[in-house]
Amino acid sequence: xxxxxxxxxxxxxxxxxxxxxxxxxxxxxxxxxxxxxxxxxxxxxxxxxxxxxxxxxxxxxxxxxxxxxxxxxxxxxxxxxxxxxxxxxxxxxxxxxxxxxxxxxxxxxxxx
Amino acid sequence: xxxxxxxxxxxxxxxxxxxxxxxxxxxxxxxxxxxxxxxxxxxxxxxxxxxxxxxxxxxxxxxxxxxxxxxxxxxxxxxxxxxxxxxxxxxxxxxxxxxxxxxxxxxxxxxx
Numbered sequence: 001x002x003x004x005x006x007x008x009x010x011x012x013x014x015x016x017x018x019x020x021x022x023x024x025x026x027x028x029x030x031x032x033x034x035x036x037x038x039x040x041x042x043x044x045x046x047x048x049x050x051x052x053x054x055x056x057x058x059x060x061x062x063x064x065x066x067x068x069x070x071x072x073x074x075x076x077x078x079x080x081x082x083x084x085x086x087x088x089x090x091x092x093x094x095x096x097x098x099x100x101x102x103x104x105x106x107x108x109x110x111x112x
Numbered sequence: 113x114x115x116x117x118x119x120x121x122x123x124x125x126x127x128x129x130x131x132x133x134x135x136x137x138x139x140x141x142x143x144x145x146x147x148x149x150x151x152x153x154x155x156x157x158x159x160x161x162x163x164x165x166x167x168x169x170x171x172x173x174x175x176x177x178x179x180x181x182x183x184x185x186x187x188x189x190x191x192x193x194x195x196x197x198x199x200x201x202x203x204x205x206x207x208x209x210x211x212x213x214x215x216x217x218x219x220x221x222x223x224x
Contacts, residue, residue: 007179022213032213041217042116042215043156043212043214044214045211049221055133056211091156093212101158102158103155103156105155
């Protein structure tokens with residue numbers, strides 16, 4: 001929605017593997033948010049970037065999760081040693097001004 | 113207590129019915145309020161913002177009561193296409209504009 005793209009759309013991985021999820025926000029938009037939505041739940045905040053820096057990472061569940069945004073545009077969410085409980089849809093929300101309410105289509109992560 | 117609580121649902125109604133969704137939030141410092149709609153296996157999409165004075169968009173009316181920390185959404189003359197999950201959303205944690213806190217959602221099924 002509103003020009004935010006996420007790749008891959010689906011990712012199946014084995015328990016213990018490393019995965020990277022990508023978010024490509026609207027060009028020029030400085031704010032970027034990651035959320036995670038488990039089955040039957042609303043999205044939960046993970047981390048917020050303002051430009052290149054993580055302004056708030058209080059939602060990251062543990063140190064297996066890490067995110068970067070080195071050039072202030074594309075962001076990558078990295079999950080180490082994946083667990084079955086990490087299975088969820090990972091949503092990215094980026095924008096500036098009135099666009100910040102719009103989410104990308106999400107990446108559906110399944111850990112087997 | 114969850115930060116945002118909604119009716120558990122699901123709501124199953126006939127076409128043309130009026131449906132009311134209720135939501136309460138726990139953080140009195142919350143500053144912005146929204147209803148999002150989420151179709152099956154899709155990302156949440158902003159339905160409408162909610163203002164203290166109440167606001168209406170066609171068949172949809174949203175109300176906010178700050179004193180009671182209560183938000184509502186009314187759908188009149190429901191259509192089959194209104195079938196979706198409705199998410200109550202607030203923000204204001206740390207003042208980050210896009211740091212959204214979602215309720216669990218209430219599923220609506222409109223039947224012919």
